[in-house]
Amino acid sequence: MKLLRLILAFIILAVGNSAHSQVIEAPEWKAEIQEDSYSSGDTIRVKFTAKIPKDWYMYSSDFDPNLGPTVTQFQYNNSTDSKALGPVTPVGAKKKYDEIFEGEYTYFTKEAVFKQKFRINNKDAIINASVSYQLCSDVTGQCIPFNSDIVVNGVTPGNNKPKGNEIKQTGAALELEPFQNEFKPEQKESEGFTFLLSFFLVSFGAGLAALLTPCVFPMIPMTVSYFTKSNSNRKKAIWQAIFYGFSIIAIYTVIGTLFSVLFGAAFANFLSTHWIPNLFFFIVFVLFALSFFGLFEIRLPNSFVNKVDRQSNKGGIIGLFFMAFTLVLVGFSCTGPIVGTILLQAAGGERLQPLIGMLGFSLAFALPFTLFAIFPNWLKSLPKSGGWLNTVKVVLGFIELALALKFLSMVDQVYHLDFLSRDIYLTLWIVIFSFLGFYLLGKINFSHEEKRTSVSVGRMISSLLVFSFVIYLIPGLLGAPLKGLAGYLPPISSQDFNIKAYSNNGISEDKNEEIAECGTPKYDELLELPHGIQGYFEYEQALKCARKKNKPIFIDFTGHGCVNCREMEAAVWSDPKVLKRLKEDYVVVALYVDEKKELPENEWYVSTVDNRIKKTIGGQNLDFMIQKLNANAQPYYTLVNPDGSLLAAPKGYDLNVDRFVEFLDRGLKRFKEKNDENIFAKN
CATH class of the missing domain: 2.60.40.1250 (Thiol:disulfide interchange protein DsbD, N-terminal domain)
Incomplete structure (x- = not known):
């Protein structure tokens, strides 16, 4: 399941993903x-x-x-x-x-x-x-x-x-007083590096996959033959092949650089949660899938490709560079959707991600051309071109079609449209991957393909893996958490039928007690906490309840588009040790930083952070987070005493249950100590 999550991290726009975000102290x-x-x-x-x-x-x-x-x-x-x-x-x-x-x-x-x-x-x-x-x-x-x-x-x-x-x-020079803080945030120093390394490795794998498409694979022996036959000087041929490979890497890296300039950090939240970019990405992914299915080809204008190709005849370094450029252009109909997927993954405002992604992709893409030129005898071991190349292309099409739903789901969640619930989403995935399994078995054929009378061992094994994944998805229709996919599916609260909730008749005594003591949670018609946890969605209401019940506050800075938030809820919050503490020991408040619900005009204010009017629930929650904690990464868990002081170092994304339990216990212990100190002072 770790591998599955890594693959999905590449092919899904992990919008709102902040696992690699950092929280830093003020500089010296x-x-x-x-x-x-x-x-x-x-x-x-x-x-x-x-x-x-x-x-x-x-x-x-x-x-x-x-x-x-x-x-x-x-x-x-x-x-x-x-x-x-x-x-x-x-x-x-x-x-x-x-x-x-x-x-x-x-x-x-x-x-x-x-x-x-x-x-x-x-x-x-x-x-x-x-x-x-x-x-x-x-x-x-x-x-x-x-x-x-x-x-x-x-x-x-x-x-x-x-x-x-x-x-x-x-803290920041702000209108709100920061929390009385004597703790440094918990963070892993290697977190950002680990994420970028993972993204590089998955992009590298995507480059290898691009080599197996019918637009690119046949060009490997043709291109390598040019270097081994056009020059009797083997050393010169090897040098030319190396320069050719570096040219491919340079071209893709320039693409990544341009993308990082066009999509900087200022667009992060917009690209993550607004309906316009998410609907656009949904359409783009569907078009990618249809292209891979053979309905049409995404091609650059022939006149442009031919002009570049003519430059490759000049010879020398310039000629080699334009040969590499021609390869990139000719293979665009197959590599374009894959490259687009990598770049869309990095469209959330990350400056380095496009560069890292394109570097990994192009390195894998260029490596065979260079290595086969240095060791031409290896060409004999390459399989012959054939229908298997088209199979790779179609399989990628099914995956692109499944992943397009992520963007549609984001629009549904952020704007509360309620047209793509978790069970409908899972049903569509089950159908799509079932079709993929039947395709691999030869039961489904496209018009441009020959009908298969037999199935190879490779296709049989691949279909077994796909159908195993389908079977894994089916219990999700009954409310199973599917922890390995939690970050990429709609929240379980959107499920129309949940057998666990149905068995309890949908009645929660805890909820009735909470409402009787502290009042109905504000915005509960829009938002919901997972696993039956009763809590709030506005800090002031949670603070009043915490003072009334004499309990500490657990603040969950979260977001609809936060993949890691869903993973934490599914893998950590669901643990009985964690769930018991959240339900019994804390007043829980979830502050969504990307909630688009506009507040009444009398609740608007101008932030002292950026001098802009904060009109929405999410805008005010994010501004509150920055002003109180000098942080804007999600998920971000904060334990607060009702008097406004932090009880423990804030905690970010961490799937280790024991460490999370220790975090909650540390805050509860500090809360009890402060209570004892107050009682002693009064006496």
Whole structure:
């Protein structure tokens, strides 16, 4: 099932997937006085420096604040002891034009440096500076706001060496007070690297699959023969083949680079949950499937392909490059849908994913051409072209058709249309994969194929695997959790028939007790917690209930499009040890960050994070998460005392049940300790 999840992670747009997102601390700031000595009334220069974490960047202070990104801003005490002179000056900031914001902004990587002049009027002057800024990551697509207080101490006239400075890091400079936090978030340092490595390996596998299509496979011996026969110098032929392979890799990597520029982090939430991109992706995947079935071919214009092909006759390095370009274009009708799938997987705002995906795909795609040119005798071991190549293509078509439903399901979930429930979704998958199994057995043939009178061993084994998968899906129609697919199916709460719920007559005594004590959960007509957990979907309501029941709060920052959230609910929350604690020991509140339901106008507000109006439930929940925790990754589990303090380090995606139980127990223990402290203080 691990392999199945890995394959699905490649072929499904894991929109809202934040398993590899990071939550970071505010960077370390230092303040340094540039003058060795000075007197009262002198002007001094202070250099502010911030160390920026790897793979993150900080916006500078010298671009139009109306452009969109958060401009770094400094504020000072400006007392009679010291006064800032003029604006702060960034040093060494880079410039970039952003097509999304349609303007040029400046930013820092590795280290941010700002300089500010001050007039000192008192020998004991202390400069208090507050800097608000934003860090963004090209790896995860996150943008997190921060506020840091900097105290420059010991600005004493006549001193040859200033005493230095003291830095106080705080949360974001926001309207909401952050949770009283003495804990660092739990996170795995290798999480982002592991995800990218997995994506690279699956993309590499996709490249190998592309080689087995009828558009590409026959070209391997033809191309290799060119290198081995056109030049009697074997060393030169090998060098040409290596350059040819690198050219293929370069072409696909450029495609990935362009894609990453066009689809940056600003579009992440839009692409993840809005109906327009999801409906578009659904149509694209259906067209890919029909193309693989042979209804039509997705081809580039012949005139364009021919022009490129003519360039390959020039010889030399340029000729080799255009030979590689011609291969890419000629094979487009088969590789286009596969490449498109990789790029759509990376369309959620990830800057590195398109590059990693295209690198993995092109490396696998180019490797055989290079290796067979170096070892031409290996060509004899290649199977002959035939109907099996078309079989590979049709199988990919069935898979593309099944995966198209993921995007349609996303539209249904986010907008509560209720037309694609979990059982209907599973029924369609069962039918699609059953058809695939029958096709492999030769019971279904397309018009362009010959009718089969026998079945090969390979097709028989493949059909057994497909039908085994179908049988695995069938219990899901009765409400089985299907944990291995939990992240890719609609939530079990959308199931029209669930035998477990039916056996309980759909009645929950816990729910009646909860309503009687704390009131009906707000938005419960739209949202639902899994496994019969009774809880809330608004923080303030949960907080009131927690105070009334004297229980800690379990906050689940989640989303309709969050694949890892569904996996956690199916694999971890369902465990009896976890479920018992959530139901009995905590007041649970699920805050959906992508819920599109628009609130009444009197509940709208302008966020101090991005100065934009927050109109929807999801928009306000995400803004709440950023302001309270300086985080925006989902799933993100937070244990809070009713007095507003954190009880344990927030926890992200982790399928280890024992660690999750330990996390819940740690928060409950801290809650009881605080209760005892309060009782002792009162007495």
